[in-house]
Amino acid sequence: MRRLLTTAIALALAGSATAALARPAAPAPADAQVDATTQLPRDVRPTHYDVEIVPHAERLAFDGKVRINLDVLKPIRSITLNAVDMAFSSVRLSRAQGQDLVPKVAMDAAAQTATFTFDRELAPGSYLLSIDYSGKIGTQANGLFALDYPTASGNKRALYTQFENSDARRFIPSWDEPSLKATFHLAVTAPAGQMVVSNMPAASTHDLGDGRRLTVFAPTPKMSTYLLFMAVGDFDRTTLSDNGVEVGVIAQKGKVDQARFALESGRDVLREYDDYFGVKYPLPKLDNIAAPGRSQFFSAMENWGAIFTFESSLLFDPATSNLSDKQRIFTTAAHEIAHQWFGDLVTMAWWDDLWLNEGFATWMEGRTTRKLHPEWDVDNVDAAFTSRGPMNGDAYATTHPIVQHIATVEQASQAFDGITYGKGSAVISMLEDYVGEDAWRTGVRSYIAKHAYGNAVTDDLWKEMEIAAPGKQFTQVAHDFTLQPGVPLIKASARCEGGNTVLQLEQGEYTVDRPGKVPLRWHVPVSVRGGDGQVQRVLVDGQASLSLPGCTAPVLVNAGQKGYFRTLYAPAQFKAISAGFAKLPVVDQMGVMLDAQALAAVGLQPEADSLDLAMQVPMTAAPELWQNVAGQLAGIDDLLKADPKRQAAFRTFAQAKLSPKLAQLGWDNRADDSAAVRQLRQSLIGVLGMLGDAKVLAEARRRFDAFLANPASLGPDLRRTVLGMVARNADAATWDKLHALAQAEKSSMLRDQYYGLLAMAKDKALAQRALDMALTAEPGATNSASMIATVAREHPHLAFDFATAHRTQVDALVDSTSRARYYPGLGSGADDLKMVDKINAFAEQYIAPTSRREAQRVVNGIQTRVKLRQQRLPQVEAWLKQRGV
Structure with a gap:
C-alpha cells in the first residue's frame, strides 16, 4: 500500500489452480x-x-x-470467523457422506466476529461451510x-x-x-x-x-x-x-x-x-x-x-x-x-512485521527509480533524504521500533506510518550498503524462494542475510535498528598525529524532546571519507577511531549519506567542512546541511552554523541545495510569525536571497532544464509567494487571469503552483471563480484539485465557506475530509473545532481505519497549548486507549514545537541582527 504521509513531523521542527493460470501457483512451503x-x-x-x-x-x-473448504484441527463445538456489517440468511456445515449441520449464529460487533455453535462436537477433519449473506457498500x-x-x-x-x-x-x-x-x-x-x-x-x-x-x-x-x-x-x-x-x-x-x-x-x-x-x-x-x-x-x-x-x-x-x-x-x-513479491508472494505472519511489506516496497521503489530514471536525480541526492526523512519523527518519545507488537485491528491501522515506511526503507538502504549489493540481493532471493506462498517474520530474512554476508555481525546490527526505536548520533572529532588524521567517533542519541535522555546503544555502520578521497568503513559500538592519511583536508562522516544516524562534528571539524563545502559531492553537501539544521533546531549546534552554510550556497549550486535553502528560510519565517514586524523584515531579507535565483531560472521551462531545475522553479515561486513577494504574487495573478480566458495558457509545470498561490491569497470574488471552475469541471481528477484549492484560503471567512461546503454532497464523498484537512493547514483551530462539532457527519467522510489519526492530525499545525487540551479531551472521549498513538504524537509535537521555538528565537534573531535585519 502506498501510504499518504502527512507533513506533521516536518512541521514539528519547522517552525498498492486451473488451466487459465499461465504460471501455476506453487504449493505453500x-x-x-x-x-x-x-x-x-x-x-x-x-x-x-x-x-x-x-x-x-x-x-x-x-x-x-461463500463456500469455504476448511480443516477442523481438534474437536470443537463452534467455529468463529470475522464478519462486519453482515446479515446471514443461511449457514450450514457439511462433510463428505455426512448430514448438514445448521448452527446457531452469534455476532460480536466489537470483536468483528461471527460464531457458529453446533449442537454436537465436530471431529477433526475436512468440512464445507456454506453461508448466504448480505452486506453493505460504503462510500469510503x-x-x-x-x-x-x-x-x-x-x-x-x-x-x-x-x-x-x-x-x-x-x-x-x-x-x-x-x-x-x-x-x-x-x-x-x-x-x-x-x-x-x-x-x-x-x-x-x-x-x-x-x-x-x-x-x-x-x-x-x-x-x-x-x-x-x-x-x-x-x-x-x-x-x-x-x-x-x-x-x-x-x-x-x-x-x-x-x-x-x-x-x-x-x-x-x-x-x-x-x-x-x-x-x-x-x-x-x-x-x-x-x-x-x-x-x-x-x-x-x-x-x-x-x-x-x-x-x-x-x-x-x-x-x-x-x-x-x-x-x-x-x-x-x-x-x-x-x-507482488514482498507482501503478496511472501506475506508477513502478522502486522508486527508490516515493515517487511512496506519498508521493502518503499526501498525497492527508490532503488528502481534510480536505476530506470537516473535523469530524475543526477547527483543521487535522494540518499540524503531517504536516510533523514524519518528521523524527526523517530527522535520523539512517541516513536516506536520498526518491528512492533500489534494487538488490535486499530493498532494495525496505525502501523502504516513514517517509521514502518520511511525508517524501514532507510535502514534497508544502510544494511544493503553495509553488506554490499550482491550479498543483499542473494539474501533477498533466498528469502523469497524459501517462503513463497507462505508467511514469514523479520528474522527469517535475517537468517538468509547471515548466510549471504558472513562475518558482519549482521543480525546484531539489524536487531539494533529494527527492535529498538530512535536515531543514533555520531559525534566526530579529529586531531593530527604524525601526518595522519585520527578521527574519534562516539555514539549518542539524537532526540528532539528528551535532551537528558540516556542514549540507547546501536552497532552503527559508518563510512568515512578522508582527504585522499578514499572511503573507510567502521562499525561503531559505542566508540571507534580511524586513522586517515593527511591532516589538511576535512574528514566527512557518513560518506554517501546512507547511514541512519545524524553526525555532530566538533566545532573545528564543522568549520573545516564548511570551508570545503563546495568541494563535497552534492549528496554529502545535502547531508551536512540537513544534519546541521536538525541539530541546531534542538540546541545541539549553533543556529549560526546552519544558517551560514545556507547563505554560502552559490548561484551555481545544485538545484536540490537551493530547494533546501528555500525550505529553511520558509521555516524561519514560520518561527517568526508571532512577531509580524520582525517577520516582515525577515521576509525582505529572504526574498533578496531567493529572488535572484528565480530571476536566473525564469518562470517558464527551458528545453535543457533538468528535472531538478524544473522542480526548483516551482518551489521558488511557491516559497516567494508564501513570503509575500509582490512581484511573484502579481505575476501569478496575471497568469491566473490569462488561464481563466484560455486554460491552455497555463502550462502543467506551473498550473498547480499558480493556482495554489492564487487560492491561498484569494478574496471572495477569486474564490467564487475557483468554485465555478470546480462546478463546471467534468474531469474527476481536475475536479478534485479544484475543490482542494477552495480549502486553501488564508481568509478565515473563505475557509469557513470551504468547511461548510465539505458537509454537503457537492465536493463528493471522498473529497470532503481532505478539504477539512487542507483548511487545517492554515487554520488548525477552526478546522479542528468544526470537525469535532460535526463529528457524526465527518465520521462518514473518513475511512473507518483513519479516524483515530484524522481528528488529532487536524490540530497538528497549531502553535499553542490550547490545541493540546482540545486533542486530549477529544481522545479521552472518542478514541480507544489502545488507539491513541497519533493523538499522543501530535500533542507531543505541539508541546515540543512551542518549547523549541522559545529556545531558537534568540539565536535566530541574533544572527539576523548581525546581517542588519
Whole structure:
C-alpha cells in the first residue's frame, strides 16, 4: 500500500489452480505454518473460498454466497470467523457422506466476529461451510465501496474493494488474518455493459438474459484475504504483453489514453523485479485499476494481480500533469509492484512485521527509480533524504521500533506510518550498503524462494542475510535498528598525529524532546571519507577511531549519506567542512546541511552554523541545495510569525536571497532544464509567494487571469503552483471563480484539485465557506475530509473545532481505519497549548486507549514545537541582527 504521509513531523521542527493460470501457483512451503498473533481461535483453518457476489450499486448493498473448504484441527463445538456489517440468511456445515449441520449464529460487533455453535462436537477433519449473506457498500475505502464521478454524459458510479488491513471481513465472512492464506474462486453478477475486474483473468462469462452477466474468474494462488480484489464499472482496458504476462491499466471510459506512461512503467518495473527477485511474477496478468476520488489514508493498494490506484497516482494528462505527477506515477507503480513479491508472494505472519511489506516496497521503489530514471536525480541526492526523512519523527518519545507488537485491528491501522515506511526503507538502504549489493540481493532471493506462498517474520530474512554476508555481525546490527526505536548520533572529532588524521567517533542519541535522555546503544555502520578521497568503513559500538592519511583536508562522516544516524562534528571539524563545502559531492553537501539544521533546531549546534552554510550556497549550486535553502528560510519565517514586524523584515531579507535565483531560472521551462531545475522553479515561486513577494504574487495573478480566458495558457509545470498561490491569497470574488471552475469541471481528477484549492484560503471567512461546503454532497464523498484537512493547514483551530462539532457527519467522510489519526492530525499545525487540551479531551472521549498513538504524537509535537521555538528565537534573531535585519 502506498501510504499518504502527512507533513506533521516536518512541521514539528519547522517552525498498492486451473488451466487459465499461465504460471501455476506453487504449493505453500512446508515451513509456512508460522507462529503468529491471532484474534481468532486456531482450531480451524480455511483452505479455499468459493465466493459469489451480486452487487446492487444503486442501493449500496450486495448479496453474497461463500463456500469455504476448511480443516477442523481438534474437536470443537463452534467455529468463529470475522464478519462486519453482515446479515446471514443461511449457514450450514457439511462433510463428505455426512448430514448438514445448521448452527446457531452469534455476532460480536466489537470483536468483528461471527460464531457458529453446533449442537454436537465436530471431529477433526475436512468440512464445507456454506453461508448466504448480505452486506453493505460504503462510500469510503473500506470493504466494498462506491465512488461517484462526473463525466460529460452525467454522473457515474463504480465499485471497488479495499481490504488492507482488516476489511475483507466486510466482503466475505472469512478468517481475515494474514497468516491464514487460502485460494479464492470469485464469481460476480453485474450489469452486462460493465466490466468486472479481479485478481485473476476471467475464466468464463455468461449473459443471464436479464441485463446482467455472470463473470467467473480463475482461482487465485494461495494468498491472504486482504489481497483479494473486485471492481465493477464503466471501464476501458489497455494492455501489452511482456515475458508471458499481460500488463494492463483499467480506467473509466474515455481516460485510458492517459494510462500509457503507467502501462509502460509497469512493464519496465516488472522486468526489473523478475530479474532482481530471481522468482518470476507468478500470475498471468497484472492490472492497475485507476479510481476517481481519494483516501485520507493511501494512494494505492497492492492486490495481487489487480493493483488499485487513485487516478492522481496513475493517469497522466500532458495538458495538466507535471513532472512531479509523472514521478509519482512511476514510484507508485514501483512500490506496488514490489509488493507482488514482498507482501503478496511472501506475506508477513502478522502486522508486527508490516515493515517487511512496506519498508521493502518503499526501498525497492527508490532503488528502481534510480536505476530506470537516473535523469530524475543526477547527483543521487535522494540518499540524503531517504536516510533523514524519518528521523524527526523517530527522535520523539512517541516513536516506536520498526518491528512492533500489534494487538488490535486499530493498532494495525496505525502501523502504516513514517517509521514502518520511511525508517524501514532507510535502514534497508544502510544494511544493503553495509553488506554490499550482491550479498543483499542473494539474501533477498533466498528469502523469497524459501517462503513463497507462505508467511514469514523479520528474522527469517535475517537468517538468509547471515548466510549471504558472513562475518558482519549482521543480525546484531539489524536487531539494533529494527527492535529498538530512535536515531543514533555520531559525534566526530579529529586531531593530527604524525601526518595522519585520527578521527574519534562516539555514539549518542539524537532526540528532539528528551535532551537528558540516556542514549540507547546501536552497532552503527559508518563510512568515512578522508582527504585522499578514499572511503573507510567502521562499525561503531559505542566508540571507534580511524586513522586517515593527511591532516589538511576535512574528514566527512557518513560518506554517501546512507547511514541512519545524524553526525555532530566538533566545532573545528564543522568549520573545516564548511570551508570545503563546495568541494563535497552534492549528496554529502545535502547531508551536512540537513544534519546541521536538525541539530541546531534542538540546541545541539549553533543556529549560526546552519544558517551560514545556507547563505554560502552559490548561484551555481545544485538545484536540490537551493530547494533546501528555500525550505529553511520558509521555516524561519514560520518561527517568526508571532512577531509580524520582525517577520516582515525577515521576509525582505529572504526574498533578496531567493529572488535572484528565480530571476536566473525564469518562470517558464527551458528545453535543457533538468528535472531538478524544473522542480526548483516551482518551489521558488511557491516559497516567494508564501513570503509575500509582490512581484511573484502579481505575476501569478496575471497568469491566473490569462488561464481563466484560455486554460491552455497555463502550462502543467506551473498550473498547480499558480493556482495554489492564487487560492491561498484569494478574496471572495477569486474564490467564487475557483468554485465555478470546480462546478463546471467534468474531469474527476481536475475536479478534485479544484475543490482542494477552495480549502486553501488564508481568509478565515473563505475557509469557513470551504468547511461548510465539505458537509454537503457537492465536493463528493471522498473529497470532503481532505478539504477539512487542507483548511487545517492554515487554520488548525477552526478546522479542528468544526470537525469535532460535526463529528457524526465527518465520521462518514473518513475511512473507518483513519479516524483515530484524522481528528488529532487536524490540530497538528497549531502553535499553542490550547490545541493540546482540545486533542486530549477529544481522545479521552472518542478514541480507544489502545488507539491513541497519533493523538499522543501530535500533542507531543505541539508541546515540543512551542518549547523549541522559545529556545531558537534568540539565536535566530541574533544572527539576523548581525546581517542588519
